[in-house]
Amino acid sequence: MTRLFGTNGIRGVVNKDMNSTLALQIGQAWGTYLKKTILRPKCAIGTDARLSNHMLKSAVTAGLLSTGCDVIDIGLVPTPTLQYAVKEKRFDTGVIITASHNPPQFNGIKGTAHDGTELTKDVEEAIEKIYFSQQAVLSEWKDVGSYSTWDGAIELYINGILSHIDITSIKKQQFHVVLDCGNGAGSFVAPILLKKLGCIVTELNCEPDGTFPGRHSEPIPENLTMLMKVVSENGASFGVGLDGDADRAIFIDEHGSYIWGDKSLSLVGKYITKKKKGGVTVTPVTTSTCFEDVIRQNKGSVIYTKVGSPIVARAMKENNAVFGGEENGGLIFPEFQYCRDSAMSLAKILEILATEKRPLSELIMEIPSYEILKTKIACPNEKKEQIMNLLVEEMKTHNEISDIDRTDGLKLYMKNGWVLMRPSGTEPIFRVYVEAKEKRRVEQITIFYKNLVESIIQRL
Amino acid sequence: MNQPISKHIFRAYDIRGLYNKDISPDVFYKIGLAAGTYVKHSMHGTQISVGSDIRQSSQSLVHAFIAGVTATGVHIYHTGTTSFGQTLFTGVALHADLITFVTASHLPPEWNGLKFYYGDGVGFPEENLMAIRDLVLHDSFELVPWNHIGQVTSVDAKSGYKHFFTSQFKFKKKLTIALDCGGASMTLSAPEIFTALGFQVIPVYCDPDPTFSKRPSDPKPKNLTTLVQTVKKNNSDLGVAFDGDGDRAVIVDNIGQILTADQTGIILGKYGLKKKKGTIIVNVECSKSVKEQLEPLGYSVKQIPVGHTFLTLEAKQTHALLGIESSGHFIIPEYFLFDDALVIPLKIAQILDRVKKPLHDLVMESPSYPTKKEEIECADNIKFEVIQQLKQKLSKEYTQANTMDGVRVDFEEGWVLIRASNTSPIIRLTTEADTTTILQDLSSQFMKITQEIIQQIKTKLRKDVK
Numbered sequence: 001m002t003r004l005f006g007t008n009g010i011r012g013v014v015n016k017d018m019n020s021t022l023a024l025q026i027g028q029a030w031g032t033y034l035k036k037t038i039l040r041p042k043c044a045i046g047t048d049a050r051l052s053n054h055m056l057k058s059a060v061t062a063g064l065l066s067t068g069c070d071v072i073d074i075g076l077v078p079t080p081t082l083q084y085a086v087k088e089k090r091f092d093t094g095v096i097i098t099a100s101h102n103p104p105q106f107n108g109i110k111g112t113a114h115d116g117t118e119l120t121k122d123v124e125e126a127i128e129k130i131y132f133s134q135q136a137v138l139s140e141w142k143d144v145g146s147y148s149t150w151d152g153a154i155e156l157y158i159n160g161i162l163s164h165i166d167i168t169s170i171k172k173q174q175f176h177v178v179l180d181c182g183n184g185a186g187s188f189v190a191p192i193l194l195k196k197l198g199c200i201v202t203e204l205n206c207e208p209d210g211t212f213p214g215r216h217s218e219p220i221p222e223n224l225t226m227l228m229k230v231v232s233e234n235g236a237s238f239g240v241g242l243d244g245d246a247d248r249a250i251f252i253d254e255h256g257s258y259i260w261g262d263k264s265l266s267l268v269g270k271y272i273t274k275k276k277k278g279g280v281t282v283t284p285v286t287t288s289t290c291f292e293d294v295i296r297q298n299k300g301s302v303i304y305t306k307v308g309s310p311i312v313a314r315a316m317k318e319n320n321a322v323f324g325g326e327e328n329g330g331l332i333f334p335e336f337q338y339c340r341d342s343a344m345s346l347a348k349i350l351e352i353l354a355t356e357k358r359p360l361s362e363l364i365m366e367i368p369s370y371e372i373l374k375t376k377i378a379c380p381n382e383k384k385e386q387i388m389n390l391l392v393e394e395m396k397t398h399n400e401i402s403d404i405d406r407t408d409g410l411k412l413y414m415k416n417g418w419v420l421m422r423p424s425g426t427e428p429i430f431r432v433y434v435e436a437k438e439k440r441r442v443e444q445i446t447i448f449y450k451n452l453v454e455s456i457i458q459r460l
Numbered sequence: 461m462n463q464p465i466s467k468h469i470f471r472a473y474d475i476r477g478l479y480n481k482d483i484s485p486d487v488f489y490k491i492g493l494a495a496g497t498y499v500k501h502s503m504h505g506t507q508i509s510v511g512s513d514i515r516q517s518s519q520s521l522v523h524a525f526i527a528g529v530t531a532t533g534v535h536i537y538h539t540g541t542t543s544f545g546q547t548l549f550t551g552v553a554l555h556a557d558l559i560t561f562v563t564a565s566h567l568p569p570e571w572n573g574l575k576f577y578y579g580d581g582v583g584f585p586e587e588n589l590m591a592i593r594d595l596v597l598h599d600s601f602e603l604v605p606w607n608h609i610g611q612v613t614s615v616d617a618k619s620g621y622k623h624f625f626t627s628q629f630k631f632k633k634k635l636t637i638a639l640d641c642g643g644a645s646m647t648l649s650a651p652e653i654f655t656a657l658g659f660q661v662i663p664v665y666c667d668p669d670p671t672f673s674k675r676p677s678d679p680k681p682k683n684l685t686t687l688v689q690t691v692k693k694n695n696s697d698l699g700v701a702f703d704g705d706g707d708r709a710v711i712v713d714n715i716g717q718i719l720t721a722d723q724t725g726i727i728l729g730k731y732g733l734k735k736k737k738g739t740i741i742v743n744v745e746c747s748k749s750v751k752e753q754l755e756p757l758g759y760s761v762k763q764i765p766v767g768h769t770f771l772t773l774e775a776k777q778t779h780a781l782l783g784i785e786s787s788g789h790f791i792i793p794e795y796f797l798f799d800d801a802l803v804i805p806l807k808i809a810q811i812l813d814r815v816k817k818p819l820h821d822l823v824m825e826s827p828s829y830p831t832k833k834e835e836i837e838c839a840d841n842i843k844f845e846v847i848q849q850l851k852q853k854l855s856k857e858y859t860q861a862n863t864m865d866g867v868r869v870d871f872e873e874g875w876v877l878i879r880a881s882n883t884s885p886i887i888r889l890t891t892e893a894d895t896t897t898i899l900q901d902l903s904s905q906f907m908k909i910t911q912e913i914i915q916q917i918k919t920k921l922r923k924d925v926k
Contacts, residue, residue: 014606020527024489054536054612059527062485065520105606141479141570142671147519149614211607 005124009110014052020059027063028136029127041069046082047097048185048245051210052107056097068139070146074153078185078246080341085153087116098245101218117338118310165347169354171198178202178239180227183209186246217244221258232256238360242342248329249342253361261329262288266367271352272323273300279322282315287327290368306408313338371442372435379430384423470593472586473769476573479517485524492528494595505557511539511547512562513645513705516670522562530610539617543645543706545800546617552581566678566703581798583769631813636660638699640687643669646702662694677704681718688716700805708788709801713819722747725784729754731811738781741774744868745786765865830896834889843880873898876906
């Protein structure tokens with residue numbers, strides 16, 4: 001079946017493949033799905049700061065109402081704010097209009113279940129099935145849903161975060177934080193949160209603006225150069241950059257150096273397992289070994305999953321994990337909620353700094369370092385499965401491999417490193433990730449496996 | 461759901477249809493695309509204001525409409541769920557290029573629709589509405605790229621509107637008013653404003669009831685029995701009933717008599733206007749007593765075709781002081797050009813506050829003539845031809861014949877109006893006269909003429925077929 005939902009909801013270019021007709025019909029399909037089990041579903045809807053947010057929100061709202069769902073519009077909010085509101089206010093579903101870190105011409109529709117976690121694949125497929133078969137069931141005039149607005153979501157969310165951290169210790173330190181919201185939805189939350197925590201805040205791009213005039217939305221190093229500069233020039237405690245819908249946070253140390261997501265994930269994981277004297281943690285197979293190193297040091301364990309934050313969140317819930325997240329700055333705090341949360345990540349880093357009373361760069365230095373190389377190889381979608389099968393066959397004869405992990409793609413552990421080969425779910429490419437202690441070793445492994453995959457593609 | 465859109469939902473003054481049958485969110489999405497395209501290209505505008513009445517289906521329709529308008533790059537002021545007056549007042553105050561309101565007015569709750577007004581409150585003419593219809597039917601929309609998508613501003617339509625009335629009206633006496641909102645959109649404004657102005661409000665169906673379960677939303681006399689009883693029981697100074705969206709008001713006097721629009725209009729003209737000079741416009745269905753009572757005072761009474769769009773348009777062009785529609789739409793341009801019904805009971809109350817006489821006494825000052833309304837069956841395909849031939853014939857016979865809307869012939873002792881219904885296979889014959897005898901004579905005389913012409917056309921049609 002053709003798919004609408006990708007790894008992170010339905011995405012597209014506005015008024016081209018992401019338009020009101022689609023959004024209206026998605027709303028109707030979604031509402032029809034909810035009505036199968038719930039008499040009068042209550043749906044929360046919110047948006048990020050993109051220019052097409054109202055248009056798509058109105059279309060989805062019309063669709064949900066017309067199938068007999070009540071809609072509660074919570075306005076412009078970060079994705080985790082909506083997710084928290086859905087969980088706390090017991091809504092039956094949450095809809096967020098966002099294209100996360102994509103360029104401004106994109107927008108999308110993402111959903112959450114009643115507990116605030118992202119929709120499972122089963123639910124997405126059920127909605128898609130109704131959409132493609134045009135089996136939406138519209139309510140009679142008297143059963144059309146009711147629409148209302150509620151502007152308490154941000155306050156509820158900020159208070160929720162504050163109740164989960166040590167405010168007193170943080171306030172005492174009077175941290176100076178440089179905050180770069182990338183003109184995204186985080187602008188509505190992060191500045192308020194930091195001020196409530198007694199921080200001195202230098203704001204960059206904290207005006208919500210759907211054209212993203214300040215920087216590109218994805219918090220990768222080349223988009224955070226200004227943030228790095230401002231942190232080092234102002235002697236700030238650290239810097240933080242958010243993505244468009246503020247579910248991910250990337251940190252900059254007090255010298256202005258970019259901290260990779262693996263490292264901040266590991267730092268927080270270390271702190272939590274240390275405090276809890278162990279515990280289960282969850283992360284995708286793509287995460288650096290440094291995470292497992294620090295978790296094991298603190299008597300914790302790591303469960304590896306397929307790539308995708310909803311999958312990580314589900315595994316955390318099933319295994320009663322104490323912490324989890326991805327290497328892209330998406331951290332999940334189960335005591336608060338089962339989804340990526342930049343504001344909670346920010347609050348947690350502040351708490352760690354307040355407890356440890358040492359600069360961020362020093363804490364990061366203590367996390368083991370690995371060399372990582374990520375490459376991609378062009379590969380037609382229809383050949384991907386065959387390539388994977390041939391790769392698995394081939395590996396049986398390689399004796400340098402100590403372990404094989406088939407969680408997502410093919411991950412091979414060997415002396416001093418690992419390689420992960422996985423076909424992309426969305427693009428016609430094959431990804432090859434390699435990690436080892438030394439740079440030369442990484443290059444060596446990469447060349448070998450890249451050649452191997454290419455030769456297989458050639459052969460087919 | 462991709463069934464073709466019926467062109468019949470586009471009527472002379474508005475869009476109307478049965479929810480999920482003729483109109484749906486999909487249809488309103490397209491109407492939004494068309495309205496946005498029209499505002500951009502034909503009006504060189506940038507902003508549409510929209511609100512919706514209290515009907516249960518209005519919310520799904522208004523959101524679909526907004527999705528369509530914004531996709532064309534036109535911005536939205538969204539006034540939310542309001543009475544007709546609240547949305548119109550706010551749209552005018554914000555200088556929107558086009559003001560729209562989701563409603564089916566007085567129709568039953570399973571209906572819905574859309575009304576269009578210009579930014580100054582003047583009704584949208586039929587030909588412009590038909591231009592929007594054609595855009596819908598031909599899928600002729602202009603979508604804009606991501607960086608030009610229209611933005612939505614939610615605006616509070618309630619406080620500015622309330623402030624307007626509380627600053628415009630002051631009352632010395634504490635009048636008692638029985639307020640019948642029929643559970644419809646006026647529940648959102650009228651009770652609060654009358655209370656704020658110091659009235660003793662006796663509520664009748666003043667709790668919001670989106671399915672109109674308490675009384676039908678058409679304020680016809682037979683639907684107003686509770687109001688009449690309430691007025692009598694509480695010795696109210698006056699009573700008022702509104703329709704579903706709040707653009708029509710029916711006044712009940714202190715003894716429980718339901719006033720016709722003509723009677724209300726005469727009182728407004730006699731006691732409610734500052735100047736005794738200027739134009740009062742009435743549609744061709746209005747009673748001759750309006751002219752008889754008001755012209756001697758110094759006004760000139762001008763007849764216009766039926767339809768509240770003409771009422772607003774004419775009021776603007778002629779700088780009229782008052783406009784009266786026989787169906788219960790009124791306009792008093794010293795306040796607004798649009799037909800907000802809230803002004804009417806307030807104005808009547810203001811008169812009572814000043815003249816110190818019971819409303820029934822004011823009603824009795826003017827004579828009320830017997831009237832008769834008859835319906836003649838006539839197929840849709842010939843009804844307009846019948847009217848056309850009647851116009852020719854009667855214009856020759858009677859120099860005073862008025863053919864601006866159907867044909868109306870005025871005599872010393874009465875008048876006759878013959879019009880085709882816009883919606884049903886019917887020709888309507890309305891007569892008013894000084895006495896019932898004359899009424900019967902006029903009615904049967906013109907009934908006969910009409911029937912003859914219908915027969916002639918039918919016979920000719922049959923011959924043509926052969």
